[in-house]
Amino acid sequence: MPLPKAELHLHIEGTLEPELAFELAARNDVQLPYGDTDALRKAYQFEDLQSFLNLYYELMAVLRTEQDFADLANAYLARAAAQGVRHAEIFFDPQAHTKRGVELGTVVEGLWRALERSQADHGISTRLIMCFLRDDSAESAMETLRAAEPYLDRITGIGLDSAEVGHPPVKFREVYEAAAALGLRRVAHAGEEGPPAYITEALDVLGVERVDHGLRCVEDPALVERLVRERVPLTLCPLSNVRLRTVDTLADHPLPAMLDAGLMCTVNSDDPAYFGGYAGDNFDAVRSALGLDRERLRELARNSFLASFLEDDEELRARYLAEVEGYEFT
Numbered sequence: 538m539p540l541p542k543a544e545l546h547l548h549i550e551g552t553l554e555p556e557l558a559f560e561l562a563a564r565n566d567v568q569l570p571y572g573d574t575d576a577l578r579k580a581y582q583f584e585d586l587q588s589f590l591n592l593y594y595e596l597m598a599v600l601r602t603e604q605d606f607a608d609l610a611n612a613y614l615a616r617a618a619a620q621g622v623r624h625a626e627i628f629f630d631p632q633a634h635t636k637r638g639v640e641l642g643t644v645v646e647g648l649w650r651a652l653e654r655s656q657a658d659h660g661i662s663t664r665l666i667m668c669f670l671r672d673d674s675a676e677s678a679m680e681t682l683r684a685a686e687p688y689l690d691r692i693t694g695i696g697l698d699s700a701e702v703g704h705p706p707v708k709f710r711e712v713y714e715a716a717a718a719l720g721l722r723r724v725a726h727a728g729e730e731g732p733p734a735y736i737t738e739a740l741d742v743l744g745v746e747r748v749d750h751g752l753r754c755v756e757d758p759a760l761v762e763r764l765v766r767e768r769v770p771l772t773l774c775p776l777s778n779v780r781l782r783t784v785d786t787l788a789d790h791p792l793p794a795m796l797d798a799g800l801m802c803t804v805n806s807d808d809p810a811y812f813g814g815y816a817g818d819n820f821d822a823v824r825s826a827l828g829l830d831r832e833r834l835r836e837l838a839r840n841s842f843l844a845s846f847l848e849d850d851e852e853l854r855a856r857y858l859a860e861v862e863g864y865e866f867t
């Protein structure tokens with residue numbers, strides 16, 4: 538049995554495996570510019586975040602109906618369950634779909650079909666986090682937030698993703714204020730490719746409760762001290778960092794030093810279909826490349842539940858935490 542864990546940084550569109558992409562392309566009569574799944578997999582060589590995002594947005598063309606989104610989420614949940622994920626807080630990118638003519642309701646209702654059955658079907662509790670594309674305008678983000686109001690019983694929080702550099706958090710100040718007024722939880726990608734100052738801005742201007750990635754905090758000792766003092770969770774994604782070349786190799790990843798510094802780190806998969814592994818694969822990879830011992834792995838699993846948005850079900854959180862403490866490594 539794998540170590541129980543929560544996944545807190547997972548883009549549902551990034552779980553689209555080549556096989557499902559071709560199946561949905563055939564179902565929806567969409568032409569993909571790749572001959573077969575092998576040819577598509579060969580395209581998974583990235584220089585940086587943007588080169589990945591180009592493919593990520595291109596492949597979304599196959600997602601058109603509620604059933605497509607339900608199938609996508611179900612496939613992810615089945616894989617996650619096999620790797621010990623007990624709770625998943627799932628990002629989705631509404632603007633990437635609405636700009637292609639797929640309605641927000643289709644996306645949310647489709648995902649919900651899978652999520653509402655997730656506990657029963659996969660043993661995974663879930664939350665949904667709606668992300669805004671930071672390389673789109675703040676006006677578009679605000680329109681998206683307004684369009685989501687009928688679905689807020691299904692959406693726990695908001696996030697900020699896509700191309701980071703040149704799109705600082707402050708651009709979305711009003712959107713985050715409006716989301717807070719609606720009672721939504723707030724997270725944002727910061728410090729993946731962008732500078733440490735974006736992490737500070739996400740905390741101070743957007744009021745985020747968790748920082749997605751946050752990797753580049755290590756360049757600013759005063760920021761590290763603050764993140765430790767305020768116990769701000771960071772949702773790290775080690776295999777993603779290697780594939781997008783924000784670290785040279787896994788052995789160079791600063792995770793051990795970050796844990797030693799007292800940062801509240803979690804380990805997640807980001808876009809597992811593209812980056813070579815799901816949550817458990819990321820745990821296995823850091824264990825073998827970085828030599829993390831059992832207590833460090835247990836700490837990462839404990840942090841994942843402590844950092845999750847389970848305030849509305851503390852009993853469930855306590856159950857998960859007890860599973861982590863009682864877990865026997867083999």
Ligand SMILES: Nc1ncnc2[nH]cnc12
Pocket residue numbers: 548551586593698699700726729777807808
């Ligand atoms: N790693 C990542 N960074 C920013 N935006 C994303 N969208 C999907 N994956 C992302």
Ligand SMILES: [Zn+2]
Pocket residue numbers: 546548698726749807
């Ligand atoms: Zn991400």
